[in-house]
Amino acid sequence: MMIIDLRSDTVTKPSQAMKQYMLEAELGDDVYSDDPTVNLLESTVAEHFGYESALYCASGTMTNQIAIKTHTIPGDEVICDITSHVYNYEGGGIAFNSGVQVRPIWGMDGKITASQIEAQIQPAIINLPKTALVSLENTLNKAGGNYYSLAEIAPIAELCKKYQLPLHLDGARIFNALIETKDEAKDYSKYFDSISICFSKGLGAPIGSVLVGSQEFIAKARRYRRLFGGGMRQAGVIAAGALYALKNNVDRLAEDHRRAKKIGACLADCSFVKKLIPVHTNIVIFELKDEVLSEVFLASLKKEGIIANTMGKQTIRFVTHLDFSDEMLEKLVITLNKISNLED
Numbered sequence: 001m002m003i004i005d006l007r008s009d010t011v012t013k014p015s016q017a018m019k020q021y022m023l024e025a026e027l028g029d030d031v032y033s034d035d036p037t038v039n040l041l042e043s044t045v046a047e048h049f050g051y052e053s054a055l056y057c058a059s060g061t062m063t064n065q066i067a068i069k070t071h072t073i074p075g076d077e078v079i080c081d082i083t084s085h086v087y088n089y090e091g092g093g094i095a096f097n098s099g100v101q102v103r104p105i106w107g108m109d110g111k112i113t114a115s116q117i118e119a120q121i122q123p124a125i126i127n128l129p130k131t132a133l134v135s136l137e138n139t140l141n142k143a144g145g146n147y148y149s150l151a152e153i154a155p156i157a158e159l160c161k162k163y164q165l166p167l168h169l170d171g172a173r174i175f176n177a178l179i180e181t182k183d184e185a186k187d188y189s190k191y192f193d194s195i196s197i198c199f200s201k202g203l204g205a206p207i208g209s210v211l212v213g214s215q216e217f218i219a220k221a222r223r224y225r226r227l228f229g230g231g232m233r234q235a236g237v238i239a240a241g242a243l244y245a246l247k248n249n250v251d252r253l254a255e256d257h258r259r260a261k262k263i264g265a266c267l268a269d270c271s272f273v274k275k276l277i278p279v280h281t282n283i284v285i286f287e288l289k290d291e292v293l294s295e296v297f298l299a300s301l302k303k304e305g306i307i308a309n310t311m312g313k314q315t316i317r318f319v320t321h322l323d324f325s326d327e328m329l330e331k332l333v334i335t336l337n338k339i340s341n342l343e344d
């Protein structure tokens with residue numbers, strides 16, 4: 001049976017061509033900054049987003065956590081939306097790695113505004129934690145792949161400059177946002193002090209994320225990568241996958257968005273759906289009606305070879321990706337309609 005894996009866009013496997021490219025990569029010891037493939041990936045990504053420097057890491061959690069560590073000292077506070085990945089899905093890493101606490105804000109569909117942030121910036125009084133960082137996410141995972149345009153980010157960046165607060169972006173799916181907004185990648189450097197970019201999501205590389213920033217910031221971050229045990233040796237063998245993805249798999253993200261929107265359109269007519277978050281990019285999130293238990297729903301999908309995750313008790317998430325084809329889409333739509341008719 002054809003397995004349709006919609007748990008995440010991290011489930012993609014490197015294609016034959018990507019693996020060939022990885023096999024042929026020139027290698028060296030990256031702790032000595034001697035790996036030409038890692039160096040090429042870092043300089044390419046830095047240039048692409050308009051930054052001086054970049055750092056290749058094992059995961060998006062690592063690039064986010066190193067960024068937060070580099071921007072803060074223990075006792076500081078970071079402001080982010082309450083649904084943020086850095087707050088919810090990194091194992092409490094902000095507290096563990098940086099000794100920093102979070103001041104979460106309830107955003108609108110995951111998006112927070114400059115005035116909301118300004119209201120949470122702590123005055124410089126010794127009793128209060130020191131606001132040290134603002135962190136945004138683009139696209140927004142828990143908010144159904146919703147995204148910010150740079151026009152929406154500009155006032156937030158301006159506020160951060162006014163208060164001399166660094167602004168970090170968890171850009172795990174920044175390329176998905178760029179596909180929809182048509183913003184220039186390079187313009188991101190006007191607004192953010194650092195960005196974490198994943199290559200093992202929709203871009204289809206097996207491993208790795210890149211952190212971009214100023215030369216000074218990345219030099220400090222490189223030290224923390226070592227400290228966190230993330231200094232890799234012949235890392236070019238995996239970095240090559242990211243380089244290949246950058247060359248070949250960016251434009252095709254539009255296909256994932258097209259398919260996700262089709263799934264959304266199908267779900268809008270399904271009897272078992274209580275609430276569907278509008279589909280913006282490659283993430284489809286919907287809530288099941290109370291009488292349709294999520295375990296039962298997921299089991300009916302599984303019988304057809306379709307696997308998905310819950311995001312909370314009755315909330316289901318489908319993520320489209322490189323290895324999700326039109327044929328799979330068709331099978332999914334047929335299955336959803338079938339379940340819908342049974343529930344009617």
Ligand SMILES: *Cc1c(COP(=O)(O)O)cnc(C)c1O
Binds near residue numbers: 059060062141201209
């Ligand atoms: C996937 C993801 C990350 C990084 O997760 P890793 O599993 O560590 O690669 C960070 N932020 C968001 C929003 C993500 O979806």
